[in-house]
Amino acid sequence: MATLYHQVWIDAPVAKVYEALATAEGLGNWWAPHTSTQTGAGLVLAHSPGEQHGDVKMKVLDTVPRQAR
Secondary structure, X not given: OOOOOOOOOOXXXXXXXXXXXXXXXXXXXXXXXXXXXXXXXXXXXXXXXXXXXXXXXXXXXXXXXXXXO
């Protein structure tokens, strides 16, 4: 599986961006409806962009909520 790295500059409060990227509901608000499944290996977010692609699953490796700077 390929590893993708994205860097995006967003003019918004850190807490709002965190919720938009770290939760199935947040991703569903701007990308596509996602599901969230807790597995023995951790959290998996998934969505289906169509029959040609099948389910796209993303394993969440780590989340770090807003921290004091």
